[in-house]
Amino acid sequence: MKTTPNSWALQQMIEFPGPDSSVSRGLQAGKWFRSHPVVVLVLTVLVFLVLALLVALAVQSAPQVPVPAATPLLVLGCPSGWVGYNGVCYYFSWDYGTWDQGQERCSELxxxxxxxxDMHMDLLFRLRGNVDFWLGLRRRGERLQWGDGSDFSSWVPVLGDSECVYLADNEFRSESCSNQQPYLCSKAQAPL
Structure with missing residues (x-):
């Protein structure tokens, strides 16, 4: 390969860099950093602090996503002395009274x-023991109606033709509303 004066100078600069070449400057900078470790450490710490500050500002200025408030857990239950079953509380009163007195006392509670x-019948038949309890079922003409006005429709027979109905042995029976006997109250379970 034939060398020209310009190519020879270029090759000399690559092989033997002078004091103004970038290679020479890089070697001198490396010596400077090694000879000033405290300054290098301070500069490094400052760079990290600036980066941390930038990240903190970016996080703070980011739009906040609203977090919905936690829904409180709703616990339903019955008062002491009541039996809870499937969303309903039952109270077996051992006080004797007429059907109307039983209704009044339940209302006070x-x-x-x-x-x-229907799904509660078996439970109530077992819990009643050998005691008969007034129910909120009453004869209105030829129809039997619950206290809330709904019609009676059940697989459980109602024996007798009297006006007021009570819970007996695996059946309902009717008798005069003026007879005295215990009563059974019910209400929906409520938050505790």
Whole structure:
């Protein structure tokens, strides 16, 4: 390869860099950093602090996503002395009274004479023991109606033709509303 004066000078600069070449400057900078470790450490710490400050500002200025408030856990239950089952509280009163007195006493407790759903019948028959309890079921003409005005429709037979109905052995029976016997109250379970 034939060398020209310009190519020879270029090759000399690459092989033997002078004091103004970038290679020479890089070597001198490396010596400077090694000879001033405290300054290098301070500069490094400052760079990290500036970066941390920038990250903190970016996080703070980022739009806040609203977090919905936690929904409180709603626990339903029954007062002491009541039996809770499937959303309903039942109170077996051992006080004797007429059907109307039972309804009045249940009302004082924030309830009514029991309005019984078919799915609760077996439980109530077992819990009653050998005692008969007034229910919130009453004859209105030829129809039987619960205290809330709904019609009676159940697999449980109602024996007798009297006006007021009570819970007996695996059945309902009717008799005069003026007879004295215990009563069964019911109300919906409420938050504790």
């Amino acid at each position: 924030g309830a009514s004479l029991a309005i019984v759903k």
